[in-house]
Amino acid sequence: MDLKHILSTQQFLNRKTLQDIFKIADGFEKADQKDKVPKLLQNKILSCVFYEPSTRTRFSFESAMLKLGGQVISTESAGHFSSAIKGETLEDSIRIISGYSDAIVLRHPEADAAKRAAKVSSVPIVNAGDGTGEHPTQALLDFYTIQKEIGRIDDFKIGLVGDLLYGRTIHSLIYLISLATNVEVFLVSPKELRLPEKYKSFLKTRGIKFSESSNLENILPKVDVLYMTRVQKERFSSQRLYERVKNSFVLNKKSLNKLNKHGVIMHPLPRVNEISKEVDSDNRAVYFRQARNGLYIRMALLNLLFTKSKNLPSKQ
DSSP states (O other): OOOSOBOOGGGGOOHHHHHHHHHHHHHHHHHHHTTOOOOTTTTOEEEEEESSOOSHHHHHHHHHHHHTTOEEEEESSTTTSSGGGGTOOHHHHHHHHTTTOSEEEEEESSTTHHHHHHHHOSSOEEEEEETTSOOHHHHHHHHHHHHHHHSOSSSEEEEEESOTTTOHHHHHHHHHHTTOSSEEEEEEOOGGGOOOHHHHHHHHHTTOEEEEESOSGGGTTTOSEEEEOOOOGGGOSOHHHHHHHTTSOOBOHHHHTTSOTTOEEEOOSOOSSSBOGGGTTSTTBOHHHHHHHHHHHHHHHHHHHHHTTOSOOOOO
């Protein structure tokens, strides 16, 4: 596997590639549990350049790099705490930062920002979310979580719920879902936040059965995976529209009675009101384990970027 950049989950539409990444992540998790993570990235420096806020993505990438023996330099709110505030373009910033580091993890509010960065960078670029575009490493950890929690990546039904218009985690996950066989997708959103047509067209071309609705309750008994998302206030130009749709779907203790007893509840986090805290204690709620899985998937990806699959820990 030879990765130059990680920009889209469309780079990973190969089942063997996915399984290789998952095996590497498994190996790192086992090694971490024994405090025996090999320091494969000594003398390497990762730059985390985030123009938008982040908790899970930024910290898990930084932790992944440190556990592998590398070092990290980073900036949060780069639009205010870098030369961007002086008018420096993204391209010029990336040209400069790539001279100081061995890879760059970039989050930016504009779609296709990661692709723009990759065109001028002398080191690998990892897309950590580009506006309403994609979030490929999140989708990889999501698919990894599905495999770990339900024991398969085929023969399942998944409900994608909430902000499907602006939700970049959904957009990236759609591509990976297309690798599954015998899968059905339920798209649940307010009519104002439906999945963009290009992603529905992709599902059609891949022969994936899907349906759209605005009723969460109806799908709860049917799905093996319930993937909730927040309505993203920062993407709305109209406060009135946001207020109207922000609480469209709320999963609470009452809802759990209708949910498939073997189903799992996922969320890329952060949540706002869409999952009540009382749901956390249900054994089907896996979103905190999902976030933890991000550490090991990102360790695997960083290792592949730097070492091209050499010297990987084996799954014990």
